[in-house]
Amino acid sequence: MGSEASMEGPDWVDPWTRGQGEARARALFSQTWDGEAKGVWSAPGRITIIGEHTDYNGGLSLPTVTPHRTYVAGRAREDGRLRVVSEAGDWLEGPGRTWECDMDLIDPTTAQGWPAYCAGVVWALRERGFDGPGLDLAITSCVPPGAGLASSGAVECATALAANALWRLALDSDEAHAELAEACLHAEEAIAGAPTGGLDQHTQLRCREGEALELDFSEHPPLAQHRPLYFPDYGLGLLVIDVRTAGRRRTEGFVERQRQCAAAAQALGVASLRELAGAPDARMRIEALADPVLKARARHVVAEIERVSDVCAELANTGPAHERFVHVGKQLYRSHASLEVDFDVSSADLNLAVDSAFRAGVLGARLVGAGFGGSAIALVRRAEADHVAARIDEAFVAEHRPRPRFLMV
Numbered sequence: 490m491g492s493e494a495s496m497e498g499p500d501w502v503d504p505w506t507r508g509q510g511e512a513r514a515r516a517l518f519s520q521t522w523d524g525e526a527k528g529v530w531s532a533p534g535r536i537t538i539i540g541e542h543t544d545y546n547g548g549l550s551l552p553t554v555t556p557h558r559t560y561v562a563g564r565a566r567e568d569g570r571l572r573v574v575s576e577a578g579d580w581l582e583g584p585g586r587t588w589e590c591d592m593d594l595i596d597p598t599t600a601q602g603w604p605a606y607c608a609g610v611v612w613a614l615r616e617r618g619f620d621g622p623g624l625d626l627a628i629t630s631c632v633p634p635g636a637g638l639a640s641s642g643a644v645e646c647a648t649a650l651a652a653n654a655l656w657r658l659a660l661d662s663d664e665a666h667a668e669l670a671e672a673c674l675h676a677e678e679a680i681a682g683a684p685t686g687g688l689d690q691h692t693q694l695r696c697r698e699g700e701a702l703e704l705d706f707s708e709h710p711p712l713a714q715h716r717p718l719y720f721p722d723y724g725l726g727l728l729v730i731d732v733r734t735a736g737r738r739r740t741e742g743f744v745e746r747q748r749q750c751a752a753a754a755q756a757l758g759v760a761s762l763r764e765l766a767g768a769p770d771a772r773m774r775i776e777a778l779a780d781p782v783l784k785a786r787a788r789h790v791v792a793e794i795e796r797v798s799d800v801c802a803e804l805a806n807t808g809p810a811h812e813r814f815v816h817v818g819k820q821l822y823r824s825h826a827s828l829e830v831d832f833d834v835s836s837a838d839l840n841l842a843v844d845s846a847f848r849a850g851v852l853g854a855r856l857v858g859a860g861f862g863g864s865a866i867a868l869v870r871r872a873e874a875d876h877v878a879a880r881i882d883e884a885f886v887a888e889h890r891p892r893p894r895f896l897m898v
C-alpha cells in the first residue's frame with residue numbers, strides 16, 4: 490500500500506529560522522520599495538492544543554504557537570500613504586503583489602483581499618488614537634495559509650508590531666499586546682469582514698515560543714496565564730497534518746456557529762454558554778432544549794470548556810507522566826468527536842487525518858482551528874513523528890486524497 494507515498498516520503502514544511510525570515514522580508518522590501526527597511530517584525534501561527542470555538546462563548550482555550558512565522562519589514566514614510574507588498578500576493582485573493590492607499594481612505598472597499606489584513610490593522614490602530622506617518626511594508630511568511638493555523642492573524646499581528654515600533658507607540662507589555670490584539674481582531678471584523686473570537690490574535694501576540702497560554706475569555710480582553718508547553722520535556726510534540734483543503738464554507742460556517750451559540754445561550758437564559766461549564770445541572774438543561782441543533786452546539790461548547798480545565802490541570806499535575814499524557818490524548822480525541830458530531834465543523838479529510846493518526850498509534854488527535862478543512866494535530870512521541878507522518882501520508886494516497894503537508898511543533 491502507498492508505494493508512491495513511501496518512496497517519496499511525507500511532505501514536511503520546515504520553518505525558516507528568524508534570520509532567514511528577516512533576510513527574505515528585507516530583500517522583498519528593497520526589491521520593491523528601494524532603499525532599506527528600518528526593521529523586521531514577526532508573528533507566529535496559532536495551534537490550539539484544546540479549546541475550539543470556546544473564545545466567542547466566553548470560555549477557555551489552551552493554545553500555543555508555531556515556529557513558522559510571518560515577517561514584516563517596514564519603514565516610516567514622510568507622507569500619509571500606506572504601501573504594502575506581499576510575497577504571497579500572486580496567488581492570494583486580492584490585487585496582486587503590491588497595494589497602496591492613503592491611510593485616511595482605508596475601508597472595506599479600498600482594502601479587499603489580502604491587503605485588508607495589514608491595512609485593516611493600520612486603520613484599527615488609528616481608530617484607537619494610535620497614529621504615525623505612512624508606512625512602506627513587505628510581508629513574507631512560512632505559516633501555511635488556509636491550514637487552520639491563523640495565517641491571516643499572523644499578518645495582522647506582525648503588522649501591528651511593525652506599526653508599534655515605527656510609530657514609537659511603545660506598546661510592549663503583555664497588557665499592551667492585548668490592546669494590539671484587540672486592534673487586530675477589530676481589523677479582521679471591520680475591514681476584512683471575517684469574524685473571529687480573538688483566540689488567534691491574543692495567542693499570536695502574547696504566547697512565546699515553547700510555552701502554552703491559558704486564555705480565559707470571560708474577561709475582556711481575555712486573561713492570559715503563561716504555562717510551560719510540557720510536551721518537549723517528555724519527548725512529545727504536536728504533529729500538524731495540513732489536509733490542504735481549506736474550506737470555502739469557513740466564514741459562512743463560522744458566522745452561523747456564532748449565531749447558533751448566541752441563540753443557545755439565549756434559550757438557556759445565560760449571558761454566554763461559559764456560565765454553564767461545570768454547573769451540575771448543565772447537561773440536564775441543555776438536553777431539555779427543544780432545538781436539536783442548538784442543543785448539539787451548546788453540548789460541544791460546554792464540554793469543550795470543561796476539557797480545557799481538565800487538560801490544564803492534568804498537564805500541571807505531578808502524577809506519572811505516561812498516565813497524564815494518555816489522559817490528555819483521550820481528551821483530544823473527545824474534542825474531535827465533539828467538533829465533528831455536535832459542532833459539525835469537521836470534513837472527510839480531517840476525519841481521515843485523525844483516524845489514520847489513531848491507527849499509527851498517536852496519543853490523541855483532533856482538528857485544529859475553525860474546521861471546515863485546514864489541519865488536524867496529533868500528540869506524538871517525537872521519535873515516532875516521521876513514522877506516523879508516513880502512515881498518515883499512505884492513508885491519504887490509498888484514499889486518493891491530496892497528500893497532506895506536515896509540520897512539527
Ligand code: GLA
Pocket residue numbers: 537540541542543544545639684685686687688689858859860
Ligand atoms: C478561528 C477563529 C478563532 C476561534 C477558532 C476556533 O481560528 O478565528 O477566534 O474561534 O476559529 O476555536
